[in-house]
Amino acid sequence: xDINSDFVVPTLGKCSIDSPFNLGKxxxxxxxxxxxxxxxILFDDTLRNYESCIKDGIPPLTFEVAxxxxxxxxxxxxxxxxxxTCGGLCPGLNNVIRAIVMELHYRYGAKSIFGIxxxxxxxxxxxxxxxxxxxxxxxxxxxxxxxxxxxxxxxGNDVQQIVDALERLNVNMLFTIGGDGTxxxxxxxxxxxxxxxxxxxxxxxxxTIDNDVVFVDKTFGFETAFSLAVNAITSAQxxxxxxxNGIGLVKLMGRESGFIAANAALARSMVNFVLVPELDFDLExxxxxxxxxxxxxxxxxxxxxxxxxxxxxxxxxxxLGDSKDASGNKKLFDCGTYLKDVIQKYxxxxxxxxxxxxxxxxxMIRSAPAAPNDSxxxxxxxQNAVHAAMAGKTGIAIGRWHKTFxxxxxxxxxxKRNKIxxxxxxxxxxxxxxxxxxxxKN
Numbered sequence: 492x493d494i495n496s497d498f499v500v501p502t503l504g505k506c507s508i509d510s511p512f513n514l515g516k517x518x519x520x521x522x523x524x525x526x527x528x529x530x531x532i533l534f535d536d537t538l539r540n541y542e543s544c545i546k547d548g549i550p551p552l553t554f555e556v557a558x559x560x561x562x563x564x565x566x567x568x569x570x571x572x573x574x575x576t577c578g579g580l581c582p583g584l585n586n587v588i589r590a591i592v593m594e595l596h597y598r599y600g601a602k603s604i605f606g607i608x609x610x611x612x613x614x615x616x617x618x619x620x621x622x623x624x625x626x627x628x629x630x631x632x633x634x635x636x637x638x639x640x641x642x643x644x645x646x647g648n649d650v651q652q653i654v655d656a657l658e659r660l661n662v663n664m665l666f667t668i669g670g671d672g673t674x675x676x677x678x679x680x681x682x683x684x685x686x687x688x689x690x691x692x693x694x695x696x697x698x699t700i701d702n703d704v705v706f707v708d709k710t711f712g713f714e715t716a717f718s719l720a721v722n723a724i725t726s727a728q729x730x731x732x733x734x735x736n737g738i739g740l741v742k743l744m745g746r747e748s749g750f751i752a753a754n755a756a757l758a759r760s761m762v763n764f765v766l767v768p769e770l771d772f773d774l775e776x777x778x779x780x781x782x783x784x785x786x787x788x789x790x791x792x793x794x795x796x797x798x799x800x801x802x803x804x805x806x807x808x809x810x811l812g813d814s815k816d817a818s819g820n821k822k823l824f825d826c827g828t829y830l831k832d833v834i835q836k837y838x839x840x841x842x843x844x845x846x847x848x849x850x851x852x853x854x855m856i857r858s859a860p861a862a863p864n865d866s867x868x869x870x871x872x873x874q875n876a877v878h879a880a881m882a883g884k885t886g887i888a889i890g891r892w893h894k895t896f897x898x899x900x901x902x903x904x905x906x907k908r909n910k911i912x913x914x915x916x917x918x919x920x921x922x923x924x925x926x927x928x929x930x931x932k933n
Contacts, residue, residue: 500528500555500898501681503690503883506562511599514559526558526878532895534706554706554897557875557889564883565663565692570601572880573662574625576639577610577669577676581700582715583861583869584639587668589630590873596627598874599881605660606640610669611676612647614656622660634866637858643669648676654683657691664692664880670699674888675905681886692880695888695901696872700857703748705907706899707890711869713751715862716744720755723852724797728761731793736845738784738794738834742827744853745799748910752799753921763787763794764927768801769911769918774833776933781837783928788845800853802826827851871896 515522531553533540544551574591576584588606595601607613608620623629623641633640653676657665667677674695681693697704702713720743727739743752749767756762764784766772773779787794803826831849838845861869868891875896876889887898911918922929 497903498552498554498900500884500900501685501886503564503692503885506560506564506882508563508566510559510561510563511567512559514561516561525561526556528555528560530556532556532893532897534892536893554890554892554895554899557879557896557898559878560882563881565601565881567595567600567881570595570599570664570881571603571605571660571662572601572664572666573605573607573622573657573660574641574666575607575610575613575668576641576643576698577667577673578643578645578698579670579700580638580643580857581698581712582637582857582859583711583865584643584668584698585630585633585636586861586866586869587696587698587711587873587876588625588640589634590870591666591877592625592630593627594874594877599877605662609642610644610647611649611653611673612644613641614653615647615649616652616656634869635860637860645672648672648679650676650679650683653680654687654689657684658689663690664694666694666696666876666880668696668698670697671704671905671908673698674901677888678886678901678905681901684885692883692885693887693901694876694880694884696876697888697890697904700751701745701748702750703746703909704888704890705904705909706892706897707888707904707909708892708894709868711865711872712861713754713865714868715859715865716856717751717754717758718862719856719859720751720852721759723850724755724759724762724795727848727850728759728795730848731795734793734846736788736792736838736843738788738796738845738847740827740831740834740847740849741795741797742800742849742851742853743797744856746801746823747908749799749801750911752797753911753917756797757920757924760924761795762797762925764796765921765925766796766798766802767911768799768804769913770802770931772931773933778928778931778933780931781834783931784834785837785841785843788843796830798826798830800826803829 515524534552604625605622606625613620677695700712731737731739756765
């Protein structure tokens with residue numbers, strides 16, 4: 492079977508309307524060109540993969556390139572679009588909303604754009620949340636604010652009622668901005684729309700501060716998150732160096748993936764230990780974390796420890812069981828305060844004079860406005876989401892791979908997690924920067 496078959500992008504039908512853009516069609520004509528559906532980029536661009544595909548006689552895995560098409564599906568004068576933001580807050584949400592509204596209104600001429608209040612809950616009649624009209628004036632300055640002007644929530648994935656609401660509103664394109672639960676919901680909505688034979692485009696914009704979406708090299712909010720996390724690490728460092736055997740402990744976001752912790756530690760090269768969910772380590776024992784922390788204090792009399800929120804969940808599984816939040820995410824045990832208590836107990840039992848300061852900046856980071864690079868990225872995601880919807884693409888998410896924006900079928904990314912490989916250059920960079928052992932297993 493052709494491995495690319497899973498990456499075929501669904502469409503609503505033939506595109507027969509001329510694009511409103513006057514773009515180029517030839518390379519070298521000094522104009523940005525329309526993007527053809529046949530344009531694709533390699534998933535794995537290494538020589539090893541290329542030679543393997545040639546040897547096995549199979550085509551390499553590729554993604555469809557995003558961007559404006561010469562022919563589009565929707566008549567902009569008849570477009571009714573809806574935008575919804577779901578899940579936890581993340582820097583850049585307002586930026587994406589603004590980009591979608593501005594692109595639809597000014598570039599395509601679509602003027603009927605609804606904002607759905609409080610996530611998927613806003614579609615359910617029982618909640619009586621009225622949609623709001625989104626105009627350029629309404630969204631003009633929202634990119635300078637954190638959070639989302641639409642509000643957000645978890646859960647509410649009643650697919651039948653959501654599609655009923657889309658029909659009542661005569662919506663023909665839906666933009667869902669959210670993480671894994673939101674994307675899974677968007678895929679179910681897309682399937683229900685397909686079964687009802689409705690002409691509604693569903694486009695997802697992946698939102699996860701943890702940067703853990705597969706087939707995407709970066710998610711919006713991530714760069715802002717680890718950049719702001721540096722401030723917390725700096726505070727922890729100052730506190731640690733301010734006392735004899737001082738320990739600065741910082742807990743950052745990262746349910747199943749430690750990208751924020753790893754990148755923040757690299758950005759502030761004063762961290763001595765980084766503990767992430769991907770790393771299997773022992774607390775106790777001669778090669779455990781606590782023993783190495785004790786050694787660090789004896790040698791330098793201070794230490795900075797950065798942890799991701801998802802570590803050590805086996806420490807408390809017996810207490811939390813399989814309880815989940817409204818989005819279907821497993822509820823996390825508070826590894827930060829637990830580890831703080833364990834460190835204090837360990838040092839006290841050994842009569843090691845010490846002080847420990849614990850910092851959790853998570854909500855300050857989640858609610859912050861997007862940093863400049865993230866702001867640019869959010870605008871590009873929103874613009875490419877509109878190009879895809881106007882061309883009748885559906886059931887897809889907008890991603891970026893090898894610095895190229897792509898269309899990815901939501902079915903391929905929902906329910907999957909991107910994680911740090913302990914064999915990757917990123918993790919090796921962390922080990923070199925911190926000096927922590929490659930293994931803390933007994």
